[in-house]
Structure formats: structure tokens, C-alpha cells
Amino acid sequence: MQNKAVFERGEIPISASGWTKPQGLAPNWPALTEAVSTDVAVIGAGLAGSSLALHLAEAGISVTVLEARQPGWGASGRNAGHVLPILRDMRVFRRFPDEGRRFLKLFREHHTIPFDLAGRYAIDCDAVRSGYINGMKTRRAFEGFLREFSYLEDHGLQKLVRMSGDDMKAHTGSAAYPYGVLFEDGGRINPYLFTNGMVAVAARLGARIHGDSEALALERAGERWRIRTRAGSVLADRIVFCTNAYPTGIEPAFRKAFYPLTAYALTTRPLPAGALDHILPGGGTFAQAPIDLNPMVRDRHGRLILSSIPRVGGAHDASWHFQSQLRWLHRIWPETRGMRIEMEDYWTGRVALRKAQFPGVFELGKGIFGLMYFNAWGNVMAPLMGKILADGLARDDMASLPFPVERPEHVPFSRKYEVLIRHILIPAARTAQRWGFL
Secondary structure, eight states, X not given: OOOHHHHHTTOSOGGGSGGGTTTOOOOOOOOOOSEEEEEEEEEOOSHHHHHHHHHHHHTTOOEEEEOSSOTTOSGGGTSOOEEOOOOSOGGGGGGXXXXXXXXXXXXXXXXXHHHHHHHHTTOOSOOBOOOEEEEESSHHHHHHHHHHTHHHHHTTSOOEEEEOHHHHHHHHSOSSOSEEEEETTOEEOOHHHHHHHHHHHHHHTTOEEESSOOOOEEEEETTEEEEEOSSOEEEXXXXXXXXXXXXXXXXXXXXXXXXXXXXXXXXXXXXXXXXXXXXXXXXXXXXXXXXXXXXXXXXXTSOEEEEEOOOTTOTTOHHHHHHHHHHHHHHHSGGGTTSOOOEEEEEEEEEEEOSSSSOEEEEXXXXXXXXXXXXXXXXXXXXXXXXXXXXXXXXXXXXXXSSOOBOOOOOSOTTHHIIIIIIIIHHHHHHHHHTTOO
């Protein structure tokens, strides 16, 4: 049995993630065992680091990736699998150089980047543009959702497809949600396979990829930087940390600039035929509003991937969380009561939250950068930001980036969102759901 603390930290083995099933773990990349030289060193092979390496290699830039374990080990192999092509808060663009106009243009063009990359490079990762369905039980919640996300239509970023009760029944198979909104460009993806697919493409394009190569020390070497691992070293002109919620010990500034939050996900075994007829018959991605307690994906294997925030002190308790999800499934799809729906895998991961509703792009000093702090929309934003940052690095023109490059800002109380969300909001919402208010 895994130590409870490992579940709390989101550090259980990646083999526990349902995204590694049924195909198994991706092939291991070899550890660095020599001294190498490169234009750009990328530390961390998750969604951001893999995209950055791929797009740098596309541009002909020499790039070396160092991953402490293996690609996709962190949040990129543990997330919920949702492709959510939205921006969270337009107010963040007030501090952008041009109030966000260039970034918004790029977002309009590339907000389907997971599907685009998977198609272009034949990455087998269950990337399906099946739509992202949001369900509401009341007209008030429906109208509130439309107001909250109206900016997407105002700025031409995403169409909000209004759905009636009949529409919702057709799409979800449930009559529990008389109102809904569909993001047509959303869908699902296996993030572990997507990350490893991008790494493999980067390698084919000339990138050096090294797993089991934790960055242990960073030192100046004339005008360049040297990163030391256990058995080798990398001499680089520029270094980009892409460690997200699993920061390396050699750069303390990145360990103190985010609010960590533990999340969990689980997969069912492939559903029986009767359940497949009722639960998301179109195989889409589903969330609820105003509070999304049970986000869900149905994948190509006929499994459900369900996720949420674990109960306080119980992140290790797979059975409790599965039973909680199962009760909800039976309420929303009562036809499934009595059907054999079983859990296959359960795992936890760590989410990195910021005060700003936007990922962090940082510069610590000459030639040292960071790209991290993605959360619910990381399957879109991480590869997109990796692509954009790669362009700035390739042209050696960071000043032209369409977003601000910051210094990491220390957060004074790192458990803020752990307390607010996990200790207060989620327990209250679960109680309201049990009583039928959500």
C-alpha cells in the first residue's frame, strides 16, 4: 500500500494513472551520462516542456530536455483529460503590453492545438474534438454561466452553443440537466500519451531527451549556464524551467510562487453495454455549473474518467471517492443502477494555482526562464504557450512575446487555496449535492 503522504503530495507512481492503461507505460528515455552542449536546455518534460522542445526543434534550434523521472510523470500524466479551449479572466490582459490583442489573435488561431498537433504528427492519444458540455440544473445557473463566459463570444474566441433539455438529453443521455452550453472546439485527450507523443516528435526532429536525469545544480560558465545531473552535464545558452507543480530544488523561486492543491482522478473499467447506451453516448466531455464537482470524460475504451478534489485527510482513500462518484452517476443516470460499474485505477496529482488567471512566464536572470503554473486548462494552454515561447527563443527576441515576462512572486500563505477549496468549498458543495441543491 502506498504511503498516505505520497497521495497527499500527488506523487504516487505514474503507473497508477489510468492514462497509462491499457497500453502501458511509454518507453523510457535514457539518463544523461555525458557532458553535452545545446542552445536551449528544457528542465521538465510535461505538456509545456514537450511542446517547447518540439517547436524549438521544428525551428532548427538545438534543444536538450532533462526530466527527473520520465516524460508525463507529473501533472501532465495525471490530469483529467479535458480539452477546455477558453481563457479564464479577460481582466488579466490589462497588464499585457498591448492589452492582449496579439495573444488573443494567437489564441483564436491555435486554441485547438492539442488536436492540431496530434493530427499533424499522428500522435495516438485519443485526441477527439467531441465538444465540451456544461450542464446546469436551473435557469439561474444557465444565465449566470452565459454572463460569465460572454466575453468568449464578444472577442470571437469561442461560440457558446445554447442547449435545451432535449439537446442535453441527446448529448449526455441524462434528463438531469434542463440547460446546457456546449464549447464546440473542446473535447478530450489522453494527456500522458499526448505528452509522450510530443517528446517523441521532438526527438525525431533532433532534440535530445533524457529521463531519470534530475537537474541537481546550476552554475554560471562564462556567458553560458551549466546544469549538472547525477551522471552528466548540459552546457546551454538558455535554460527554461517547465516544472509546473513539481519544481526542482535548484531554483527555489519557482517553489514559492504558486499555491499547490491536491486533486484526484479515477477510471472505471470499460462500461457494460447498457451503461454505454446512456452515459455520454457521444463520448464527449462533461462538466457542471455553477460548481463542477464531477467533471467527466468518456474515452475510446469505453471508460469514464472522473476527477475532483479529495476529501480532507483522505486523498489515499480510493474506495470512498469512487463510491461518492458512483452515487452521483446513479442519480444522474438512474438507468445505470444495478449495472456493474467498477473502478479500474485511482491516482492523485498536484495542481499549481496563481493569483493571476494566467500561466507564469518568468525571467530570473540573463538566459534563465520559466514556463509553468497551468491547471484546469493546461491541455490547451501548456502546448500553446510552449509554441509561443519557442518562437521568441528561436528569434532571440523575448521582448516581442505577446505576454509579460515576469519575476516569480513569492506567495505568503501557500495553503490558501488548499484551505479555501479543499477544506471549505468542496465539502460544502458535496453536502449541497447530497441534499439535491446542486
